[in-house]
Structures are given as C-alpha cells and as structure tokens.
Amino acid sequence: MKGLVSTTEMLEVPYGDTYINLTLPTTFGNSDQDEEAIGLIKERYIRDLQVIGQAKSRLFLRETRAGNSVDVEAKGLEQHTYIVSEHPEIDKPDLDVTDRGIQWKPNKDDLPRILSVYLSYLEHKGLHLRSFNGVYLTQDQSVKDYKTALLDAGIPPELLDGREDIWQDLREFQKDLTISHNLNYNLFSLEGKKWRLKVYNTRDARSKAKAKIAAAAHYYLSERLSNDHLIVKSESPEPIEVNGVYMVLQELKDGPNV
C-alpha cells in the first residue's frame, strides 16, 4: 500500500523526554504527492513504526514513554480541536488527544506543538487550515520572518518546525498584548546540539534593556573572561530584531547541571 496511512505505519514524534505516536487519516497517503510529504515528516520526526490501526478523517495521538508503548483506545476523549479545511478531501477532520490510561495530560500549551506536526504535513499538501475558534494555525508571514532570522543564526530547521508554541508567543508579542516578561525556550537537536532562545518585548523598556545587555554580555564576556568556558557566546553583540521583537540565542555546551 502506498503512503503512510496503512495498517502498518504510524508517526512517533519526539515530545520532551517522551514520544507521541500519531496516526494520520486514511484519506491521506494515496498519491505520490502524499508519499513525498510523508517522506518529509518521516525524515524529521519518525524514530520507529508500529501498528496501531487506522481511522478515516481522524487523527489519533498516543504516547510512548521510555520505549514502552501504551495501548490506549481512542475513547473517552477529553480534549479535541476541530480543524476546518478548505480541502474537500478532508472536510472537518478531527484532532483528538487521548489521555485515558496514560500519565500525560495535554493542555493548551501542549496542543499547538502536537498540531504543528499535523500541520507540517497538511501545509505541504497546500491546505489552508484554521481551528474552529478561528485562530489560524498555518504559518503566516511574520512566522516566516522569525524562522528565517533563526535559521540565519544557525538553528537547524528541524528544531523550529514543531514549535508552534514559539510562533504563537511571538505573534502575541508583536500584537503588543500584555506580555512584559521575557520568554525562554530550549531547542535541542537529536544530534545533541542545544540552544537557548530568549524572546523579549521591545515595547517594554525593561525587557528591551535586558535583551541588549544579555546579547552584549554573552558576546564579549565569552571572549574576555579568564575562564573561557564560563559564558556561552551569543550569535551577535546585538539582539536579533524581527517585527519589533528581540531574540537572543545562546549556544549551550554540555548538559544541564542537574
């Protein structure tokens, strides 16, 4: 059978210390174009393939912890998001997140990250999507701007593809909502490279000042302190500015202290 959506394939998506297993609807995966999209997703996300079944126009998520797959029936669903599609082939597919029998309970902070994996597939098919509450989930121009700046700064693309959480926060900063504190993200590649991305709202004077001193301090102190391991270097002595938002990147060495 062509494509990902057969009875013998599923996606396993890295999620923190664990993995989320993901099955795509049976309506996908039947063309050469789908084959290409699936190849793209596999390349970025798949670690292993297992049999979990199939379902039409529905997306099931399951979790595997520490390599032990938890077999969860897609019943008793507590959270769901309806995705409206302009593509007749997948009219109103559901996205359901199961939390029965597993420790992981999705919340609104988790959902965008999971959705983004699904969207990366659908976007590749040229579909335009929005959630039923009207929030557009596909990448807009501003997201592309942020992404380009981070790619230019040396972040591998696969670390950014699944981070709808970051883009959502950046959009809110851009719209000057009430966020005044800085935000913090760790970006880890499977090869062990790590960055810390800090995001600052330039409309908040204190936040803006923090970004400027952080970028300069990381840049110069990493070179000039007697202990050359002590401060990690920032990409530039100035924050990266995109759409009125400041970003400072630190390339982390080694692992966390604890």
Add this chain to the structure above:
Amino acid sequence: MPLSYWLTAVALFHKEAYSILQEVQVLHGFEIQSDIRDIDYFKDLSLKLGRNRFYLDLGRLQETIDFLLMDKDQTLSHGDIKLDNLWGKSLVDLDNLALRPVAIDLGGLFSSYRIPKELWGKHLEDYKALSGIGQMPLERAVIEGVNYSVTKEVFGSSSRRVTPLIERRNAQLLAYRDSILAA
C-alpha cells in the same frame, strides 16, 4: 559541576565582568544600572498569585531589602543564579546583569545547592580570596541574599508557567530559605 566550581566561577565573574562590560556598553547602547527590587514588586507578585499561595513575610523582606541597599560589596552580578542557569560548565542567561550586592548571587548559589549554614564559612573565605570582595561581613549579607533571591525566584517563577519540576524546586527553595532565616 560541584559547588566549588561555581563558587570560583562566580568569584571570577564578580571580579572581571564589570570592567569588561564598561568598555563595551557605549557601543551597544545599554547602561549598567543598579537593581534591587523594592517591596512593592513583591507585593504585586503576591497579589497576582492570589492571597495565601505562598506566605510572604513583608516585614522580614523589607529588612532584607534595606540591608542590601546599604551593602557596600556591590559589583556587576548575574542576579538570577539558579539550577536552570548553571548549565554544564557555563553560567547562562545574563539578562539580569546589574550592579547589586554580591550576596544576592551567593545566596542564589547556596540555595541552589542547599548548603547548610554551618558550612558557609570555608566557602565564603574561598570566595573572598578569589574575588577580592568582602569589605562587610559576608555571612550576614548572604543570609539576606538567600531571602531575597529565593523569594524573587519563587514568586517570579510562580507567576509564569509552572511545571511540576518548578513547583518541586520552589518548595525546596522555600524550605531552605526558612531554615537559613531560622538559624
């Protein structure tokens, strides 16, 4: 890394960072400022979190702030020393850099490692020898540094996204702070 590594690192940072950044600040349009949060900052955070979320002894905290404002052992300090920012061999997240008493960084470091007060003496002697800082009795100042840094971290982190790990660490930090203040 062991505490001794970080103690050396912080001493070196306090000794050298200010003069390095003084040279470059004009280039990048930032100003090295003093920073000790006042009592209203903590009151606001406490209100934001909701009454009784954490006990906040405003009188004792005011005493701490008053002490730190008079502390002469000030230099450019990290200002946010916690386990998350001690990464491998590196001190990360320099966005809170400001002139403030060194006791705040030392308080953050001792709290991260939960060093019993009876073991502070040797560590503080080492710090003084390496940094050349310590005009005032450091031990008393670090008690205030523990109160300030732990209160700031617990109230600050709790007003953002709280994960189970942060919740657990905050409980440990508060227990440590209370043990130091009671000693």
